[in-house]
Every structure is written in C-alpha cells, then in structure tokens.
Amino acid sequence: HKEDLELAAVYVSDAQHNRNIFFDTEPTAVRLYLLYNHWLLGVLLYFFILVNLLLAVVEQPALVYLPIWACMLVELCCLSVFSGRLVHYAKVIPRDKFWKDPKNICVLIILLLTLVDMIIYGALKATDNYAVRWSRVLRPLLLVNFTEGRQLRRAFRSIRNALPQILSVFLLFIFSILIFSLMALKLFGKRGLKTNDGRPYFTNFLEVVFDLYVLVTTANSPDIMMPAYNASSFFAVFFIIFILINTYIFMSVFLAVVYNNYKKYLKEEVRQLVRTKRHKMVRAFAILQERHEGWEEPVVSHTSWNQLVRLVQSDLSHAHRELLWSVADHHNQGFIGKLAFVQLADLLNIQVIAVKSRPHPLQRWSPALYLSTPSRWLCRAVKHRVFVMIYDVIILVNAVFIGLDEEDPLIGNSEWFFLSLYLLEILLKLYAVEPRAFYSRHNFWNWFDTIIIVSALVATIINTAMTSVGGYSSRQILDIVFTLRVLRLIRVVDSIKRFRVILNTLIKIGPTMLTFAQLIIVVYYIFAMVGMELFHGKLQFFDSESPGKSSCGNPALQDSSFAKMNYCKNNFNNVVSSFILLVELTVVNHGFTAVTHPSARIFFVLFHIIVVIIIINIFVAFVLEAFFVEY
Amino acid sequence: HKEDLELAAVYVSDAQHNRNIFFDTEPTAVRLYLLYNHWLLGVLLYFFILVNLLLAVVEQPALVYLPIWACMLVELCCLSVFSGRLVHYAKVIPRDKFWKDPKNICVLIILLLTLVDMIIYGALKATDNYAVRWSRVLRPLLLVNFTEGRQLRRAFRSIRNALPQILSVFLLFIFSILIFSLMALKLFGKRGLKTNDGRPYFTNFLEVVFDLYVLVTTANSPDIMMPAYNASSFFAVFFIIFILINTYIFMSVFLAVVYNNYKKYLKEEVRQLVRTKRHKMVRAFAILQERHEGWEEPVVSHTSWNQLVRLVQSDLSHAHRELLWSVADHHNQGFIGKLAFVQLADLLNIQVIAVKSRPHPLQRWSPALYLSTPSRWLCRAVKHRVFVMIYDVIILVNAVFIGLDEEDPLIGNSEWFFLSLYLLEILLKLYAVEPRAFYSRHNFWNWFDTIIIVSALVATIINTAMTSVGGYSSRQILDIVFTLRVLRLIRVVDSIKRFRVILNTLIKIGPTMLTFAQLIIVVYYIFAMVGMELFHGKLQFFDSESPGKSSCGNPALQDSSFAKMNYCKNNFNNVVSSFILLVELTVVNHGFTAVTHPSARIFFVLFHIIVVIIIINIFVAFVLEAFFVEY
Ligand code: NA
Incomplete structure (x- = not known):
C-alpha cells in the first residue's frame, strides 16, 4: 500500500508541476524518477550546459587563452554529465518510449557528433593541420532538447508551426523585392549614375536585389536613394512606394502572421497541458480509489487523501490541508469522487495568502512598548501617504545631487546623508510592518529597495575605505556605486498609480x-x-593610434567609412x-x-x-x- | 404626401450611406440638403481643398515661381468656395445645431484666420517687410473638418482617445531615458572619451538625453556606443539593456496601447453608426406608417414601400425590388412592421450579384457561330488550368527578357511579341467570358491586366513612333514603358493560391x-x-561640382558627414x-x-x-x- 501511495503522490506532483514524463511504474523506476526530478540534479545539468556554452570564451579564437587539452577535458566532463543524465532518463521511462522520443535521439546524436568532432579536431591539431570545431554550433541545442527545456521547446514548436504561413508571406515579399529590383535596374541602370563612393549605381541585378533588401531593413536609408533622387526628385516616388510596401506593409504582415500563429499555438498548448494534467490525476485516482457502500462510482476516502497530500507537499499546515479537503468534499461526506479529486493539483497550486495578521516580532518581545501610543503613532505615520510623498521629494532632490558634479566635497558627502535617509526608510517600514509580510514574494519593490540600498551602502563603504587608505578609488567600484545610486531613483515610479499598472x-x-x-x-x-x-581575424581592433587603425587591419577596408566610423571592434x-x-x-x-x-x-x-x-x-x-x- | 415621401427617401438614403447629418425637415431645407449631398459638389470641394494645399508648390519658397498676387487670387477663390459650402451647410441644418458643432466653428475660424493672415502678409510684402504665411499650417485641417472628412475625423478621434494612455507610457519612457542618461553621464562623462568627430563624449546631460533618444530610433546606432565600447567591452551591456528596454519593450508597449485603443474605439464607432442608422430609419418609418385593421402596431404598406424604394434607388430593377420586398415581408402579408422596415438600408447595400448568366454579345449576334463546336472548345480551353499555366510560363520568360539588355535588337523586338501575346490573352478571355462579368467591380486582376497592357501598348507605340520619326526616344516615355513592362509580371502571383489570399x-x-x-x-x-x-535655404543642393557642394552651401556643415554622404538635397x-x-x-x-x-x-x-x-x-x-x- 505504501508503494501505491508513493506512486499516486508522484502522479499528483507531476500534475501540480506540469511535468509530462510518462515514467515506468515499477517501484525502482519510480524511486529513480523521484531522484530525476530533484531540483539539485536540474541545477547541475544547467550548470554544465552553461560551462559547455562558456567554453567558447576559452577556445580558439579565445578571449582568455586556455590550452586545447584543458578545454577538451572540461568538455569531456560536460559530455559525461549529459550522458549520465540521458542514461538516468532512459532508466526512468519505458524503453520503447525512450527511443520514440526525438529529443532523446537528438541529444544522443549531439553527444556522439561532439565526440567525433573532438577526436578529429584533436588529431588534426596534434599533427598541426587546419581544423574546425564544427560541433560547437550543436551546443545550444542541448538547452532545447533536455527534458527541462520544456518552455523553450514550446517556443521552437510554435516557430515551426508558423513557418508555412511565414514562408508564404516571405516568398511574396521576395517576389516584391525582385519586381522592384527589375524596375530599378531598368529605370536607373542606363542613366550612368554613380553611388557616393564612385561605383556604378544599380547596374547589376544581384547587387540591386541585395541593396533593396538592405533598404527594407532601413540600414542603408537614405544613402541608396540619394543618387537617383539627386538625378530627379521624381524618382523618390519609387523608393517611397518601395518602403511603404516592403518595410511597412510586409513587416506588419509578418508580425500579424507570427502573432496569429503564436496565439493559436499557445491555446493548443494550454489545452494539451490541461489534458496531461487530468490524465496524471486520473491515474492517481485509479490507484487510491475504493468502493463505498451505496455509491456506484469509486471514491477516495479522507484518510488516503490526507496521506497523499502529506506525501506530495509535506510543508502544508494541518489547517491548510483541512481547508483544501473542505473545498473538495463540500457536501461533507468523508470521501470524494473522481471529479473533485482531479482538481487537487490546481488546488495545491493556489497560494493561500495567510490572512491572519501575524504579530510583529517586537510586539511579542515587548507588547507594552510596541503598542504604546507613540509607537502606534509612528506606525500610522509610516503607512501614511505623506510619508511616501516626503520620500518621493527626497528621491527627486537626490536625483539633482547625482546630476551635479560629485567632486564638490558638499555633493560627495551628501551621499552619506541620502544613504542614511533611505536606510532609515527601510528600518521604519520594518518597524511598522511584520518583516515576513514585508519581504513576501509579491512585494517586488521592497526587495528591490533593500537590495539596492544595502549594496550601495557596502560599495560606498568599500570605496571610502579604499580612498582613505590607499588614497585612490577604484573605477570599477565607483561605476557600481554610481549605477546603484541612479537605480535607486526608479522607485519613485511605483508611487504614481498610472505608471504602476504598466x-x-x-x-x-x-x-x-x-x-x-x-x-x-x-x-x-x-x-x-x-x-x-x-x-x-578579418578585422582587427587597435586601441591606440596605429597604422592599421584606418583599415581595421584589413587592406580591403582601407579608408572605408566602416574604419573611419571606428567600427573595427565590431568583429x-x-x-x-x-x-x-x-x-x-x-x-x-x-x-x-x-x-x-x-x-x-x-x-x-x-x-x-x-x-x-x-x-x-x-x-x-x-x-x-x-x-x-x-x- | 409627395413631400413626406421625399423626406422619408432622404432618411433612407442617409441611413444607406451612413450620413449622420440631422438636417432641417422643412421642404426647402430638404431640397437644399439633397443638393448638398450631390456627388459633384463633394468632388468640387475636394478639388478646391487640393488646390489650396497645392498652393504650397507655387508660394515662397516655391518649386515653380508664381507672383504673390496670383497665389492670393487662387487662395481667395478657394476660400470663397469653402465659405459657400459652409453657408450651404448652415442653411441645411437647424441654426442651433450649426453653432454647437465644433467642426463648423473650426472651419469658420480657419477661414477667418487665413483671411487675416493674407491681409497682414500682403501688407507686409507690399511694404517690403519680412512676413510669414503662418496660416498655411491650418490648410490641411480643412480636410478634417468638412463634413465629408468623416473617416478622417474618426481616425483623429481615435488618436485623441488613445492619448491619455499613450501619455502614461510616454512619460514612463521619458523617465527611463532620463535614468539611463543620468547613468551614462556618471559612467562615461569622467572618462575623457571622445566621439568619432572629436567632441567630448557624454559630458553634458541634455546632450546625453538627446543622443539616447536618438538611439531609441536606432538612427545613430552603433555610432553612439562605439567610444564606450572601444574603451571597455563591458560597457556594451549598458547599451544592450538600453535598447532592449527602450527600443524593443517600450516601442512594443506603444503599439499595444495604440492597437488596444484603436480596436476599442472602432467597436464604439461601429455601435454609434448602427444607432444613427436605426434612428434615421425609424424617422422614415414614422413618416410612412399607417394603421392596418387587426394590428396594434403601425405598418408600412407595399405601395408606399415601393414608391419609397423607387425614389431612393431609381436604378433598381423591378425584380430586385420584389426580391427585397419578399425578404422584408416574408409572411406575405402585403405590409411590414417597424422591425422589417428598419432593415431596408442594409438590404439596399447588399450587392446582389446577378446569378443569371447573361448571354455573350457574340452569342446574341450569331448564336450558330458562337455555339459551334470549335467555338465551345475554344471557350473551354481558355478557362482551363493549362491556359493559365502557359501564360504563367510566358510571364516568366518575359521576365528574363526584361532583365536582359534591351539594346540587343532581338530583345528589343521581343517586346512586340510579348505585348501581342498579352493582348491575345485578354481578347481570348473576352471571347470566353461575358464582358460585363469580366469587368465587374470585384475582378481586380482583369482591370489591372487590361489597364497595364493597353497603356504599355500605347506607350510602346508612341515610343517607337518617336524613335523612327525623330530618331530619339524620350527618357520619360521609356521609363513608363519599362515600369509597365515590369508591373505586368505581378499578375503571376494571382495564379498561386497561397499568395492570392494574402x-x-x-x-x-x-x-x-x-x-x-x-x-x-x-x-x-x-x-x-x-x-x-x-x-x-539652410541647405543648398548643387547639381554639378561646385565649391559649395562639400558643405551643402552652409559653412556649419563644411566637411560634415552629412555633406559628404551627398544628403544636400534632403532639405x-x-x-x-x-x-x-x-x-x-x-x-x-x-x-x-x-x-x-x-x-x-x-x-x-x-x-x-x-x-x-x-x-x-x-x-x-x-x-x-x-x-x-x-x-
Ligand atoms: Na532602423
């Protein structure tokens, strides 16, 4: 009976967390499945996926140089973790299901290809040959294909579903560009016009197609239009119609198609999710069901329900559990049918916000003091609108001080004043409001305030200590201090209702x-x-004045506008x-x-x-x- | 009785065409109202609005120079037409309604201000003083405020309704830019960085705000980021977050707010339209209603209904009118109630597509010939899928020929071949399909084909004639010929179903x-x-190489990238x-x-x-x- 109850608990937990893995129901597999769902293993997997992705930083072409053998070693380590995870998954679900699932095959192929690539690359490098680590493009696909990437897979599925419609619009869009290109070739090609850098204007069909495609992105607007426009104002009409049709209408149609499919697909996914959830709950019910005299339908008794809920969510208080039961068994019969049972997964997900007002810790510590008239008066003052307004004004004054030159000693020292005001605000609020309520999950701004203020305090102290000890202040720490100071100002938005909604x-x-x-x-x-x-390596960035700077180290770009605009670091x-x-x-x-x-x-x-x-x-x-x- | 009938007819016609003017019901006012609605007067009004707008072409700074007195004369002429229209409108509707309507007041004020401006301008110019024709900005407002601009007024109302919400988002957006600017000032201002043209980078708060606002439009991306990015790769994070929040999120939120309001407002407008329509129809019913024995509710008899419909739409055939009546009086009682009567306006708007297959004119002319086996076979062939496919191939081949060099005589002459093929297609289709059905209103592509082909034929003939007579071909006519040739290719899209839908x-x-x-x-x-x-006059465009070209004639722009990119004509x-x-x-x-x-x-x-x-x-x-x- 205990094993049955555990299995049922796993089903309910799956339904609660929207997991849709159909695992083996043997006791050993169930225990492995519980381990598989452990959050620590999930975090570990994501950590190694991240390490695997970050290898690009140390691999050739590297930002931080690391020898090839070290990279290989780390990657092998990652691969073995992924393989372990895959084997674990294989042991959890039935064998035939494992091989039918494309995502497992996908992970397997990625792992094998990576291994093959590593061997080839290692061999080629060892013999000093040219080699390409082509399997690196496969790495991010692991993010998609492990079971945890459910949300991401959904996004990719939604893209795949939208593709046929996107393709239709895209082909029409390309057709439109081709027609316009042909027209441009005929209208401008024979006029002997020159572009700004002296090349012939619109004489080669493929060049025209490319230039007009770029015009859709507006990246070369209005440069591409100027030679024709300079020749005759009338030609501007061509480009205006082109941009209207291709940039505005077609891009809006793309948005419409993507949006439509996204919405349609999202509805379908939600329906699928509900179905899976119901299926899991029905299975749990089938395990726990019993017969009750005078009832045709099977039911679940209060006792087994209680045992189940205690297994699924052990941190639930007795009162909360009784509340859930009374919702399910609203006729107070001592047992519930299938319909009421299936709702359990959703009931467990509802966060019952504790209505009971817990007493403030200070009140428990010294009720007389905390409930005294001045103390009550202080609490009321802190919760008053005027208190919020005073601090809004302080924030605005602070904004002006930040904008002023901080080398003025008065301005520099004002920071301490503002910091202490902000700290005082948090402390006052903590005095007036029960701390656990103050830091509850949905109080975003309280968290935001506290983190920003405390970090600013720490960073300012470090900065002052460094200045007074070493006589120099670190640019990095100053950057952090400045950023935090400015971020503090955001809080003012929350006190204006029209902004709060957005x-x-x-x-x-x-x-x-x-x-x-x-x-x-x-x-x-x-x-x-x-x-x-x-x-x-096609472009080089030179920090100081060097002969290569005017060409980004590439003779083809000598005196190009790209080099002149100092874009060399875009490489x-x-x-x-x-x-x-x-x-x-x-x-x-x-x-x-x-x-x-x-x-x-x-x-x-x-x-x-x-x-x-x-x-x-x-x-x-x-x-x-x-x-x-x-x- | 006749006047009553006429009044009812006016109400029905108003309901049918969604006019919502509540005119005076005196017989003389009704007759004036009928005149007011005459399409010719509407066209005349739009013509003079256009003339008034186009005055900007000949006024200072002029494209085509016209003396001031001539401009003034034309404008006075326009103003008198507008005043006439306004007086006409004032005579049509009750006096108190006229003065309560803001759009009439608006037109009146525009007319008066324009007159005042013209007098001041004329006087100043006559005494050789500097003068500004400031009332010109009011001209387009006439387009909005005349009764005919209903659709446009609706668009402006929808913008006005969306404004409060847009303003909220906009203020938040500006706040975000200010916060980022303050941060940029603190992070980059003290580093002694220089922009690409040597100015100090991010040192003045207002400059920073402006530069970052421009970054939202992406017009100065990535230029504005390069100095910071070149100093440290880490600073790119600032700009990436900035663009994510301000360009992508805020711009999407703007779209969401505008879209939401647009939809909401559209629904409200449609509801309003339906209400006005119903109101007009109820008034018409109240005029025509009579009592029928054994019925409590008033009714409208078949006779008065017939007279009414004949007045409203005289071109309606007897059969069509009987069809409409049978729809309204579906119990065949010889009279209809209020509910059935109110539907009339919508019934009249339904275009009954004549199901009856009218015989082809050729068939009437010579039935034996047109219905002979070869003729029937030809008709079937023209309507066959293969016929469409053959012409699609012809179009594609034509596209290749257009792309090739037209100076080759073979290619040049091929145009005649293709033109005759296209003409043949139209003639064959006209042979197979009844011409009035072929050119019915919803056959967009047939109209498109015919217009393009016939214009191309005419232009090609003119071009050939000019070449053979004068030995020279006009560039303008060639441009038209080329454009028409390429436009012809668009037709191919219609034969592919997935494109046709879009x-x-x-x-x-x-x-x-x-x-x-x-x-x-x-x-x-x-x-x-x-x-x-x-x-x-701030910028000058120089056609040939002239000393001013490198500065667009403005010393402030000497050697600026603006002048170097040849943007001078953008003025x-x-x-x-x-x-x-x-x-x-x-x-x-x-x-x-x-x-x-x-x-x-x-x-x-x-x-x-x-x-x-x-x-x-x-x-x-x-x-x-x-x-x-x-x-
Ligand atoms: Na852009």
Whole structure:
C-alpha cells in the first residue's frame, strides 16, 4: 500500500508541476524518477550546459587563452554529465518510449557528433593541420532538447508551426523585392549614375536585389536613394512606394502572421497541458480509489487523501490541508469522487495568502512598548501617504545631487546623508510592518529597495575605505556605486498609480522573458560560432593610434567609412565581441556595409531573416499579448 | 404626401450611406440638403481643398515661381468656395445645431484666420517687410473638418482617445531615458572619451538625453556606443539593456496601447453608426406608417414601400425590388412592421450579384457561330488550368527578357511579341467570358491586366513612333514603358493560391488605406510648412561640382558627414523636397544628425513622437487588425 501511495503522490506532483514524463511504474523506476526530478540534479545539468556554452570564451579564437587539452577535458566532463543524465532518463521511462522520443535521439546524436568532432579536431591539431570545431554550433541545442527545456521547446514548436504561413508571406515579399529590383535596374541602370563612393549605381541585378533588401531593413536609408533622387526628385516616388510596401506593409504582415500563429499555438498548448494534467490525476485516482457502500462510482476516502497530500507537499499546515479537503468534499461526506479529486493539483497550486495578521516580532518581545501610543503613532505615520510623498521629494532632490558634479566635497558627502535617509526608510517600514509580510514574494519593490540600498551602502563603504587608505578609488567600484545610486531613483515610479499598472505588467512578463532570452541565446550562439569560423581575424581592433587603425587591419577596408566610423571592434574575433556585434546587427544591420566578399552577405541576410523577421516579431507578439491580457 | 415621401427617401438614403447629418425637415431645407449631398459638389470641394494645399508648390519658397498676387487670387477663390459650402451647410441644418458643432466653428475660424493672415502678409510684402504665411499650417485641417472628412475625423478621434494612455507610457519612457542618461553621464562623462568627430563624449546631460533618444530610433546606432565600447567591452551591456528596454519593450508597449485603443474605439464607432442608422430609419418609418385593421402596431404598406424604394434607388430593377420586398415581408402579408422596415438600408447595400448568366454579345449576334463546336472548345480551353499555366510560363520568360539588355535588337523586338501575346490573352478571355462579368467591380486582376497592357501598348507605340520619326526616344516615355513592362509580371502571383489570399487581404485594405493617406498628409503638411519656415535655404543642393557642394552651401556643415554622404538635397527648400525628407525621417530619423542648432532638435523629436510613435503604430495596428480578421 505504501508503494501505491508513493506512486499516486508522484502522479499528483507531476500534475501540480506540469511535468509530462510518462515514467515506468515499477517501484525502482519510480524511486529513480523521484531522484530525476530533484531540483539539485536540474541545477547541475544547467550548470554544465552553461560551462559547455562558456567554453567558447576559452577556445580558439579565445578571449582568455586556455590550452586545447584543458578545454577538451572540461568538455569531456560536460559530455559525461549529459550522458549520465540521458542514461538516468532512459532508466526512468519505458524503453520503447525512450527511443520514440526525438529529443532523446537528438541529444544522443549531439553527444556522439561532439565526440567525433573532438577526436578529429584533436588529431588534426596534434599533427598541426587546419581544423574546425564544427560541433560547437550543436551546443545550444542541448538547452532545447533536455527534458527541462520544456518552455523553450514550446517556443521552437510554435516557430515551426508558423513557418508555412511565414514562408508564404516571405516568398511574396521576395517576389516584391525582385519586381522592384527589375524596375530599378531598368529605370536607373542606363542613366550612368554613380553611388557616393564612385561605383556604378544599380547596374547589376544581384547587387540591386541585395541593396533593396538592405533598404527594407532601413540600414542603408537614405544613402541608396540619394543618387537617383539627386538625378530627379521624381524618382523618390519609387523608393517611397518601395518602403511603404516592403518595410511597412510586409513587416506588419509578418508580425500579424507570427502573432496569429503564436496565439493559436499557445491555446493548443494550454489545452494539451490541461489534458496531461487530468490524465496524471486520473491515474492517481485509479490507484487510491475504493468502493463505498451505496455509491456506484469509486471514491477516495479522507484518510488516503490526507496521506497523499502529506506525501506530495509535506510543508502544508494541518489547517491548510483541512481547508483544501473542505473545498473538495463540500457536501461533507468523508470521501470524494473522481471529479473533485482531479482538481487537487490546481488546488495545491493556489497560494493561500495567510490572512491572519501575524504579530510583529517586537510586539511579542515587548507588547507594552510596541503598542504604546507613540509607537502606534509612528506606525500610522509610516503607512501614511505623506510619508511616501516626503520620500518621493527626497528621491527627486537626490536625483539633482547625482546630476551635479560629485567632486564638490558638499555633493560627495551628501551621499552619506541620502544613504542614511533611505536606510532609515527601510528600518521604519520594518518597524511598522511584520518583516515576513514585508519581504513576501509579491512585494517586488521592497526587495528591490533593500537590495539596492544595502549594496550601495557596502560599495560606498568599500570605496571610502579604499580612498582613505590607499588614497585612490577604484573605477570599477565607483561605476557600481554610481549605477546603484541612479537605480535607486526608479522607485519613485511605483508611487504614481498610472505608471504602476504598466510597470507591474512588465514585471509579470519577466519570467516568460527568460524563455525568450534562452531562445535568443540559442540563435545568437549558433550565428556567433559560424561567424567566428568564417570571419575571425578579418578585422582587427587597435586601441591606440596605429597604422592599421584606418583599415581595421584589413587592406580591403582601407579608408572605408566602416574604419573611419571606428567600427573595427565590431568583429567576430572572440565570442563576446561576436555576441555584441549580433545585438548590433539585430538593431541596425550595418554588417551589410562591411562586407568584403559578396558571399558573406548570405550570412547577414540569413541573420536578418531569422532574428528580425521571426524572433523579434515573436518577442513583439509576446509583449503585445501580455499587454492585451493585463492592461 | 409627395413631400413626406421625399423626406422619408432622404432618411433612407442617409441611413444607406451612413450620413449622420440631422438636417432641417422643412421642404426647402430638404431640397437644399439633397443638393448638398450631390456627388459633384463633394468632388468640387475636394478639388478646391487640393488646390489650396497645392498652393504650397507655387508660394515662397516655391518649386515653380508664381507672383504673390496670383497665389492670393487662387487662395481667395478657394476660400470663397469653402465659405459657400459652409453657408450651404448652415442653411441645411437647424441654426442651433450649426453653432454647437465644433467642426463648423473650426472651419469658420480657419477661414477667418487665413483671411487675416493674407491681409497682414500682403501688407507686409507690399511694404517690403519680412512676413510669414503662418496660416498655411491650418490648410490641411480643412480636410478634417468638412463634413465629408468623416473617416478622417474618426481616425483623429481615435488618436485623441488613445492619448491619455499613450501619455502614461510616454512619460514612463521619458523617465527611463532620463535614468539611463543620468547613468551614462556618471559612467562615461569622467572618462575623457571622445566621439568619432572629436567632441567630448557624454559630458553634458541634455546632450546625453538627446543622443539616447536618438538611439531609441536606432538612427545613430552603433555610432553612439562605439567610444564606450572601444574603451571597455563591458560597457556594451549598458547599451544592450538600453535598447532592449527602450527600443524593443517600450516601442512594443506603444503599439499595444495604440492597437488596444484603436480596436476599442472602432467597436464604439461601429455601435454609434448602427444607432444613427436605426434612428434615421425609424424617422422614415414614422413618416410612412399607417394603421392596418387587426394590428396594434403601425405598418408600412407595399405601395408606399415601393414608391419609397423607387425614389431612393431609381436604378433598381423591378425584380430586385420584389426580391427585397419578399425578404422584408416574408409572411406575405402585403405590409411590414417597424422591425422589417428598419432593415431596408442594409438590404439596399447588399450587392446582389446577378446569378443569371447573361448571354455573350457574340452569342446574341450569331448564336450558330458562337455555339459551334470549335467555338465551345475554344471557350473551354481558355478557362482551363493549362491556359493559365502557359501564360504563367510566358510571364516568366518575359521576365528574363526584361532583365536582359534591351539594346540587343532581338530583345528589343521581343517586346512586340510579348505585348501581342498579352493582348491575345485578354481578347481570348473576352471571347470566353461575358464582358460585363469580366469587368465587374470585384475582378481586380482583369482591370489591372487590361489597364497595364493597353497603356504599355500605347506607350510602346508612341515610343517607337518617336524613335523612327525623330530618331530619339524620350527618357520619360521609356521609363513608363519599362515600369509597365515590369508591373505586368505581378499578375503571376494571382495564379498561386497561397499568395492570392494574402494579396486579396492587402487589396481589401486599400480603401481604408486612403483614410490613412489623408491622415499622414495632414501631419506631413503641417510639419512641411513649419519646417519650410524654419529651415528653408539652410541647405543648398548643387547639381554639378561646385565649391559649395562639400558643405551643402552652409559653412556649419563644411566637411560634415552629412555633406559628404551627398544628403544636400534632403532639405526644406520647397514643398516636394520637404515631403520627401519627411518620409525619410519617418524611416530613419537621420535629420537628427544634420542639426546645426540644438533647438532645431525639438522639431525632429516632435516629428518622431507624432509620426513614428503614434501614426505609424496606428498604421501597423490597422494592418494587423485587417489580417487578423481576413486571414
Ligand atoms: Na532602423
């Protein structure tokens, strides 16, 4: 009976946390499954995935140099952790299910390919040959394909589902660009116009297509239009219609298609989730069910229900458990049917905010003092609107002081004054409000305040100590102090109601934003790896005045506007600069302008299609949806 | 009785065309009202509004020079037409209603101010003083405030309704920029960094705010980041977070707010429209109603209904009218109640697509020939899928020929071949399909084909004639010929089903796009007028190599990147270049970079806020909504 109860508890726990693994029901497998779900193993897996991804920092082309054997050793370590996790998973679920699941196959193939690549790379490097670590592009896929990456897999599935419709619009969009290119070729090609850097203007069809594609991204606007416009004002009409159709209409249609599919798919996923949850709960019910006299349907008794809940969530208070039972058994029969039982998973997820007002620790320590008239008066004052307004004014005055020159000793010392005022505020609030209530999970701003103020205090003390001892202040610590000082000002927004609504929506989006961050890291990482293999060393960044500065160390860019604008650090020479470059390319794809070889354009066009047309639109769709629901 | 019937007919016609003017019901006023609604007067009004707007072309700073007295004369003429229209409107509706309506007051004030401005301007110019025609910014407002601009007024009302929410987000957005600016000032200001053109980097708070605002528009990305990034890779984090929050999140939130309000407001407007329509129909019913024995409720008899419908829509066939009656009187009682009567306006708007297959004119002319076996076979062949496919292939081959060099005589002559093929296609289709059905209103592509092919034929003939007679071909006509040739290729899209769906949605958006075009013209016109007063003559465009070319004729821009990029023609020297510049500023606000005086920045920031944050978002919202509904 104990094993049955444990199995039922696992089902309920799965339903509660939306896990959809259909594990083996043998007792040993169930125990392994419980271990598999342990949060520590999950954290460990993510840690090693992170280490594996961060290897790019120390691998060739490296930001911090580490010998090849050391990188290989770390990577082998990661691979063995991944293999261990996969074997563990294989032992938990039935064998046939394991081999049917594409994500397991995917992980397995990634592990094997990585191993093969490491061997080849090691051998080639040992014999001083040229070698490419091509399996590095596979690393971020581990993030997607391990069971924990459920949210991320959902995002990728939603993209895959939207692809056919996106493709239709995309083909039409390309057709439109081709038509406009042909027209541009015919209209401008024979006029003998020259671009600003003296090349012939719109004479080669493929060049025209590329230039007009870049115009859609607005990266070369209005440069590409100027030669024609300078020849005749009338030609501006061509470019205006082009931008209207391709930049505004088509990009909006892309957003519409992505948004529509995202919404449709999200609904389907939620339906699937509900179904899985119900399925798990029905299984748990089937284990615990018993017959009750005078009832046709099987039921679950209060006793087994109690045992089950105690197993699933041991930290639940007796009162809370009784409350849940009374909700389920609202006819007070001492047993519940299937329908009431299935709701348990959702009931457990409802956070019962303790309505009981716990007494303040100071009150328990000295009731007479805490409940005395001055003390009560202080508590009332702290909770009063005027108190909030006074501190808003303090924050504004502080903002002015921050803006002034901090080398003036008066301004420099004012920092101590403001810091103590902020500390006083937190202490007063802690006096008036029960600390555990003050720091409860949904009190974002209290957490924010405390963390910022305490860190600012620590950093300011360190900075002052360093200045008074060594007579010098560290630039890094000063940066942190300044940043924290300015961040403190954000708090003023929370006291204005119209802003609070918007801000709360943004804060609520936060967790889902993490899934999005993973998605973009997967895509960026793949592009960074490919970009580093293709372009590393093509550009050099020179810190001081050096002869190579005017060409970024590349003769093809000698006196180009790219070098003149000091863009040389936008290169693929290491993983950090690659990531920063990719962010820049997302914002404005100026990479188009730095191309020294036509075929490299494919890389930038592909990046634009995937990141700007698909990923950014999903992000916008997602912010839109959040605001439609919340606001 | 006749006058009653006429009044009822006016009510029904108003309901049918969604007019919501509550006119005087005196017979003379009704007759004036009928005249007021005449399409010719509407067209005349729009023509004079257009003339009034186009005056900017000939006024100082002029594209085409016209003496001041001529401009004034034309404008006076326009003003008298507008006054006439306003007086006409005043005679149509009750006096108290006229003075209560803000749009009439608005038109009146615009007319008076314009007159005052003209007098002052004339007097100042006559005495050779400096004068500004400030009332020109009011001109586009006439487009909004005349009764005909209902759609446009609705768009402006929707913007006004969204303003409070937009303002909340905007203030938060500005707060975010201020916080980031303060942080940037503290982090980068003391480091002694220099921008690419040697100015100190991030040392003045207002400069920082402006630079970061421009970064939101991505117009100065990545230039503004490079000095900090070159100093330390770590600082890129600041800019990445800035762009994430301000460019991506805030801009999406703006879209969400605009979209939400747009949708909400649209629903309210539709409800209002339905209410007005019902109200008009109830009034018409009240006029025609009579008592029928055995019925408590008043009714309208078949006879008066028939007379009414004949007055409202005289071109309706007897059969169609009987069909409508049978729909209304579905119990066949010979009279209808209020409920059935009110539906009439909507019934009249339903386009009954004639199901009856009218015989082909050729069939009537010679049935034996048209219905003979070869003729039937030809008709079947033309309607066959293979026929469409053959022409798709022809179009593709044509595309290749267009891409090739047209100076080759073979290619040049091939045009005639393709033109005759296309003509043949249209003739064959006209043979197979009844011409009136072929050119019915919803057959967009048939109209498109015919217009393009016939114009191409005419242009090609003119071109050939000119070449063979004068031995020279006009560049303008060649441009038209080339454009038409390429446009012909678009047709291929219609034969692919997945594209047709998207394209049909875009075509359906068309008419509403016109309202949007008016909206943008109103805003652009106002900015163009202000811009011309503020900035005209600041930049000069030099066609050939001249000493002023490197500075656009402005010493402040000597050797600036603006002049070097050949942007000199982007100026406010006349209304056409102003409009083109404003379109460019909408796409990428590079105007930010050409500012010679800090206060001029206000103009560009204001333009960005109004056009990009509000107007473009409404456009996107509108395309999104169309696609959500249609696709
Ligand atoms: Na842009």
